[in-house]
Amino acid sequence: MRLSGKNNKIHKDEVDWLISVYKTSDDEELENESFEKLVNYGFDTNKIEERFKKIKTEKDELNAFKKAWEKQEERNQFEKYTLVEKIKIFLFGPYELFKFFDSGLTELTESNYKTKFRQRLVLLITGTIFWILIGVATYQYYEYKRIQDIEKVDITNWENNRIKNE
Numbered sequence: 001m002r003l004s005g006k007n008n009k010i011h012k013d014e015v016d017w018l019i020s021v022y023k024t025s026d027d028e029e030l031e032n033e034s035f036e037k038l039v040n041y042g043f044d045t046n047k048i049e050e051r052f053k054k055i056k057t058e059k060d061e062l063n064a065f066k067k068a069w070e071k072q073e074e075r076n077q078f079e080k081y082t083l084v085e086k087i088k089i090f091l092f093g094p095y096e097l098f099k100f101f102d103s104g105l106t107e108l109t110e111s112n113y114k115t116k117f118r119q120r121l122v123l124l125i126t127g128t129i130f131w132i133l134i135g136v137a138t139y140q141y142y143e144y145k146r147i148q149d150i151e152k153v154d155i156t157n158w159e160n161n162r163i164k165n166e
Helices: 012-026 026-039 045-054 059-076 085-101 103-111 113-152 157-166
Strands: none
Touching: 012 026, 012 045, 012 059, 026 085, 085 113, 103 113
């Protein structure tokens, strides 16, 4: 689970949740990431300890988690892909879709990425159409070249031999 989002406003419940994750998580990567976010918010280890002591019950932690999750989902709603990500999805998304049967759309809807969902869907459709057109154009080009090669062949000797034999 990744703690992503923009530093819009520091929300008390989000900070409480980050402290809870930092102090109680078994996942080292998640623990480090939450600590880095807390440091970015201006907390040091002493402040984190004091704040953790204030969070007394599991109910408070659960409420803080729910509120922070809601805030994160609100932020996710309008998050967009960067230009580089769009290009990657356009070019390589159809390959991943047909190789692994994974479009990535279900994860986006679960995390409330409404704008990213629409962008990815459009990019996958247009990318698939693009690659189909590239395939058709390549086939047409090589078929045209094959016909040109056939027409260039000199068959006068064959025609002369055929007429003499009759």
